[in-house]
Amino acid sequence: IKAQAYxxxxxGTVTRVSAGGELGAxxxxxxxxxSELDVAIHQTALxxxxxxxxxxxxxxxGLLFALGGPIYAGxxxxQRNIIAERLLGLPRK
Structure with a gap:
């Protein structure tokens, strides 16, 4: 279910960007x-x-590489702080 949601x-993202939209927060x-789904998929397979x-x-x-996912690219x-502040409008901590 999570893979289908992703x-x-x-x-949806590709459709928005191809229509001239931008990637944001x-x-x-x-x-x-x-990054969390990638770890779960590899762990389940093992x-x-x-x-x-x-x-x-x-x-x-694949699992060893996936474990780095929650670290690389921020x-x-x-990322959760960005979501809280920019998408949800919550105050900074």
Whole structure:
């Protein structure tokens, strides 16, 4: 369900940008959502494959890369602050 939600959100973003719109603070929502979904997908795949999957499996490499997602391109904590301030209009901490 989360992957489908991400897919539909991406289609909406592409439609808006192709019509002349711009990316704004909502890209922070995309970054947080995707980085957490990426980790969950890889972890689920490893869980489904069992303990041997971690020995020699490309999903392990994918998980290790995905674990960096919440950090690169601005940590998810920073992205959440952007969401709170710019999208929700909450005061700065």
């Amino acid at each position: 897919r539909l959100h991406t289609f 909502e890209s922070s929502v995309t970054k947080v959502f995707w 869980d489904m494959r069992g303990a041997d999957a971690e020995l020699a499996d490309s999903w392990t490499d 940590t998810n904590e920073i």
